[in-house]
Amino acid sequence: MPIYELKINHNLCTGCNICVVSCPINFDQLKKEGQLTKDNAVILVKNGTARAIYKEERKINCDGCGVCIEACPQKVIKMEISKID
Numbered sequence: 100m101p102i103y104e105l106k107i108n109h110n111l112c113t114g115c116n117i118c119v120v121s122c123p124i125n126f127d128q129l130k131k132e133g134q135l136t137k138d139n140a141v142i143l144v145k146n147g148t149a150r151a152i153y154k155e156e157r158k159i160n161c162d163g164c165g166v167c168i169e170a171c172p173q174k175v176i177k178m179e180i181s182k183i184d
Contacts, residue, residue, distance in 0.1 A: 104180070107177075
């Protein structure tokens with residue numbers, strides 16, 4: 100199974116939050132949990148820039164759909180496949 104890693108250019112990210120709200124996984128977690136935290140979100144804005152969150156022990160991580168990449172108005176998000184099991 101591929102592991103998708105989001106790379107965000109923090110120098111150009113404006114922290115607009117569009118990537119966070121456009122992510123389908125974040126949306127599902129928000130509906131399920133009622134809030135997004137570093138424990139259930141795939142991407143969050145912290146200190147004015149978007150941060151990708153990956154935790155190996157979690158069942159839910161980025162699935163590589165690319166919605167956040169397309170939604171980003173600054174086009175500062177890229178995706179890499181870091182490992183294939």
